[in-house]
Amino acid sequence: MKFKEFFRITEYDDERVKxxxxxxxxxxxxxxxxxxxIDILIRGIFLDRPFTEWIMxxxxxxxxxxxxxxxxxxxNISKENLLEEEEKKKKHIEEASIFIxxxxxMLWRKVIxxxxxxxSGLNSWVQSISILIV
Structure with missing residues (x-):
């Protein structure tokens, strides 16, 4: 009980407080x-410190x-489990349209x-991303 009190993990009757x-x-x-x-990024990548400094x-x-x-x-906390049936259909349609x-x-790029x-190259990447957005 002392452990729970130390970390303030207590049982309340009120759901809002929980x-x-x-x-x-x-x-x-x-x-x-x-x-x-942030510590990994700064010490490991930018400052190039040894692995032993940022392993923790x-x-x-x-x-x-x-x-x-x-x-x-x-x-079972996932968006798929929490979505309503209409939302699942809408998400499925969005995923299918993105895939298509x-x-x-890819067909346009290869065939036409x-x-x-x-x-390959920055200009080609920018053009490809722009086309995909449109």
């Missing part, structure tokens, strides 16, 4: 994950990602232009 408490813990965990990611931040970030993934999987547009773009599927 929700606010869990929200505070979620925000704190997210801030720790972001700080770990990397471990914290991996633990956070694994924990969130396990919690969401075990509690990418296939049509006679180029490779993957653009």
């Amino acid at each position: 929700t606010l408490e869990y929200k505070a813990y979620a925000e704190a965990g997210f801030i720790i994950a972001i700080l770990s990611l 931040s990397f471990i914290i970030l991996i633990i956070y990602i694994v924990y969130i993934g396990i919690r969401q999987y075990t509690m 547009s990418i296939v049509l773009y 232009k006679g180029e490779n599927f993957i653009p």
Whole structure:
């Protein structure tokens, strides 16, 4: 019981208080994950420090990602499980239209232009992204 009181993980009868408490813990965990990611980016990539200096931040970030993934999987918290039937149909239509547009773009690039599927050079990439957006 002392452990729960130390971390303020207590049982409340009021659902609003429980929700606010869990929200505070979620925000704190997210801030720790972001700080770990920033530490990895600055020390590991920009300052090119040895792996031993930023390994703890990397471990914290991996633990956070694994924990969130396990919690969401075990509690069935995903957008697919929470969407209504109409929203699922709308999302399916959006995914299908994106897939069809990418296939049509690739066919246009290969058949009409006679180029490779993957653009080469900055100008070609900008043109390809612009075409995909349109």
